[in-house]
Amino acid sequence: MGFAGPGSRGESRTPNVVAIVGGMPTLAPSDAIRHWLSRRARNDLFLLYCFDEPGCTPDTLRATLLARCAAVADLRIRLREYRFAYPRWVPCGIAAEQIAEHPLPQSDWTSVGAALSDLLADGVAAERQAWRLHLFRHVTGAPGGDGPALVVVLQLSHALADGRRAAEIARAVFGSADTGSDDGSVVEDRSAASEVGSPDTVPTGAGVGRRRLDVRRSATGFGGTWFGRASAVVAVRGRDLAGWAIEGRALAALPVGVARTVVRGIAAERARRELAERTARGEIPPPGGEFAPTVLNRPPAPARHAVRMLVRADLRVPGRTVTALVLAAIAEALPAYLAGRGEAPGELAAQVSVALPASNALQRNNYRDVAVELHCDENDPHRRTELIAATLAARRIRAAHPLLRAPDRATAALPAPVLRRDIAAFPLGTVPAKLSAHTVVSSVHRGAADLTCAGAPVRFTAGFPALGAVMHLTHGVHGLGDTITVSLHADPDALPDLDDYAAALDTALTRVVALAAAPRDPYHSRTGG
Known part of the structure; x- marks a missing residue:
């Protein structure tokens, strides 16, 4: 989830970790x-x-x-x-x-x-x-x-x-x-x-x-082992009865769930057509494109993992978001790295998680993944950063549009056995001929640097987005106070020289930040040269 420092939508909020008091909440x-x-x-x-x-x-x-x-x-x-x-x-x-x-x-x-x-x-x-x-x-x-x-x-x-x-x-x-x-x-x-x-x-x-x-401790406190064992048996049977009741209600609701799925599926198709029409009229920003896979996107799923962390205190630049600056640095370092591996990709794109408002009080995951083109063919680094920032902003607008919620509502109506079966059958190991993104950037600001452990102050934080058969390189961007860590998580079989890429990205970050902080020549800005 992207962040632009204090006040941005990705900023860590006042802690709101909901306690569960009474009942057993169902997973969204x-x-x-x-x-x-x-x-x-x-x-x-x-x-x-x-x-x-x-x-x-x-x-x-x-x-x-x-x-x-x-x-x-x-x-x-x-x-x-x-x-x-x-x-x-x-x-x-x-x-x-x-x-x-x-x-x-x-x-x-x-x-x-x-x-x-x-x-x-x-x-x-x-x-x-x-x-x-x-x-x-x-x-x-x-x-x-x-x-x-x-x-x-x-x-x-x-x-x-x-x-x-x-x-x-x-x-x-x-x-x-x-x-x-x-x-x-x-x-x-x-x-x-x-x-x-x-x-x-x-x-x-x-x-x-x-x-x-x-x-076990209560057995002695309430009259011996027999009473303790009996209490345990009653508790277990009570849980079993509750489980049977839950299963019975879910089984009885299956026909209703199927009917609701059909109704919401029809509504989702209508929303898809309306979204396409309004996108064509320019009322809603367009989605990302489709691109050929690279060496970073070929099966099988990773069997090994490697990480590197770039801990920096200079990634906050007025007028720029941290996420856009990191994307701009990736746009410089990743094509050069791939070229050194003998690949000459055209455009590259990154999958970025965008935070969404909570639509369900019990839902714990509230974000949507969007694709952001890295505009690698733009030679002017200032202009490239501006294009990336504008693309990211447009994708956020699209991701939050109500019409995109219709497919989510249809999925939410699926009975649990149907959705579980679909997840089990989904071909995770298959890489399509065209991808929406080549790498992942997950960005979260984790709040003020006022944390402690056993009285010791915190220095920095980091995170490592998961790999998969399609994504063999991911980037975490995590801030705590003024310090931001750019973490790399890679499959060593796909990136055997992760240190080289980490060094190139570190250099690119320094260059991108310096250029973003420097005043831009007015003639250069007008001509784009």
Whole structure:
């Protein structure tokens, strides 16, 4: 999701991580899609935060993080699957093994990058736990400071959050203790801080914000093992009965869901025709084009991962968005890199995630991917940046148009078994003859640099958009305060020389920022020369 610094639509908002109090909320279809896709391809979110090394003992750090995570409602739920119904979020405890400290062969920044490459290949199973927290201690050579660093990586199921919500969850973990929302919803519940336990810890009531009752511990407190076992059996049977009721309602609603899908499908086709007509009349900006694949877009899906991070404090230029500047730098570095690989692509395009207003209170992923041409044939860097910024702005306008919501409403009406079957059958490994984009740029501003971990201040943040059979190179653009990190996530089999591309992109960023900050010659501006 793009950001232009403070005040932009991609800026991290006041934390609004909704607690689940009572009932078991059903996943929105868009969130269920991401969950079902995760069974076939890795799509977890990885949020890296680098802090100064706090210097505390491992037990103290773990206890601190467990308590903070237990106080965040979104980290106390997991998925429950059904046959006929959409999955639902259910309460769960936090297992100590969800927070893992990883030893490094050498405690340096290079070793952290190598370890991240392994982490990115392993996804969470949201039915058991929807998140993990990875720790790397006493890291030397990390950007943003002279002393050793603590690197924390928050891994989240994509069904749990999009980029903005993930940043809010991280802020609830690492922000001030009184972090709250502006709409009354619960972000932190400090009464739960002592409820860290194993995943079989069950709630005494339906809400996850209430105190939990550990079945094994309660056996002694309420008259012995027999009573404890009986209580556990009653709880399990109660959950089974609730599950059967949910399945029964979903099965009974199947004919209605099919009929609703047909009706909304007809409406979606009408909207498609109207969108095309209004686009032709110039009332709505056009969509992106179609382009031939490159070496970055050929199957199979990646078997290995590599990451690099460019941590910078100079990417904010008045009158320019960070996303547009990074796209302009990619437009300079990527064609040159491909040319060095023996490819001479014409136009290149990037897939950019654009934030959308929430249309459903339970929907956790609220964005649309758009294609932005990089205008590689424009030799004037000023003009190229302007064209990219204008294209991105136009795509955002189109993405937010109400007519584009009609297909989403049709998908949302699909019965869960039908949508799950379609996701399972979708040919993820097939690369079409023409693509809308060659690489990914995911951009999120994660707020002020006021986070801490065990009392140690934060230095910077980073993120790594997922790879796939079509996309073997992605870019993350993540800001925290004045520092912005441009992260590269690549398939080493497609980009064996990622260091070369990272160096070229770093140089291009410096050049693009310098040109954007410099006053432009009026004659040059008029002639475009």
